[in-house]
């Protein structure tokens with residue numbers, strides 16, 4: 001995305017006052033290359049989730065451009081927009097709320113193929129994708145409540161993979177999981193990038209988690225990208241104040257994933 005700005009209108013303070021607005025994204029530039037894993041890190045409320053809505057095309061930016069495969073998503077023709085919608089998929093923070101509890105897993109997985117009207121052997125695709133996320137075909141007939149949080153996040157990742165995306169956006173994908181299984185899901189995402197040649201935009205408020213899974217990190221603060229760099233450089237010589245605060249937060253947490261991030 002290039003120079004993306006997004007402003008939300010707020011409620012009027014008084015009857016005749018001007019309607020105040022909140023600039024949530026301010027001239028944001030963010031790019032990801034084919035097969036690259038980038039991180040986006042920033043404190044809560046800095047605009048990360050808003051940015052994902054723009055990256056996936058579910059919200060139109062007030063100004064700026066969303067570019068994909070050389071075209072501008074919002075001025076492209078139908079066929080190109082269809083290609084974009086299929087190619088950019090998202091995984092959300094909480095798999096329990098992103099999967100319908102009344103639907104069998106197999107049905108949930110088929111849903112993106114149906115809504116995007118993708119023609120392929122649907123049953124074979126379900127089995128293939130379950131295998132890619134490390135689950136067996138016995139998951140198909142089961143319901144979400146029969147799975148643990150980590151397994152559910154694998155299912156949510158599987159659903160995002162169903163249309164054969166080129167870019168996966170993961171918005172705090174391990175923040176709701178037990179620390180003991182966070183690493184498994186992070187490793188799965190890393191493997192998918194490597195094995196499928198996916199691009200990944202990995203979002204978190206924790207720099208060490210982002211550093212573990214990505215090779216280039218964007219730091220966001222109050223709607224602006226304040227620094228971009230390699231994870232190791234951000235840890236050892238952070239430039240922006242927001243980055244220094246995030247590094248400080250990591251160092252004050254004993255152990256965690258911070259040690260393994262610095263490879």
Ligand code: ADP
Pocket residue numbers: 008009022024042043044045046047048049050051
């Ligand atoms: P993050 O994901 O980094 O925590 P968000 O993108 O969710 O940040 O939110 C950034 C800011 O935008 C917050 O101040 C939030 O209150 C505000 N915001 C998000 N969505 C809306 C909306 N639809 N209308 C008004 N304000 C919003």
Ligand code: MG
Pocket residue numbers: 048049050
């Ligand atoms: Mg968020």
